[in-house]
């Protein structure tokens with residue numbers, strides 16, 4: 001991930017107020033790890049190849065490693081190449 005994207009994601013998280021201390025250890029320093037697609041699999045069985053997913057950014061606590069996912073859609077940060085696939 002380039003520095004510009006990293007800064008944009010950090011700003012988006014700040015705008016949404018997603019900057020409170022870690023809920024596990026109380027530490028206040030975090031790192032944006034990467035962006036990912038959280039894949040969805042049906043609970044009723046079977047494995048879907050190429051199924052839907054939720055584009056997300058992964059954030060980790062710098063002290064204890066607690067990991068969060070934030071949906072890029074909620075942050076208005078879905079990359080244009082993924083928006084084309086959704087239409």
Ligand SMILES: [Zn+2]
Nearest residue numbers: 022025061064
């Ligand atoms: Zn922590």
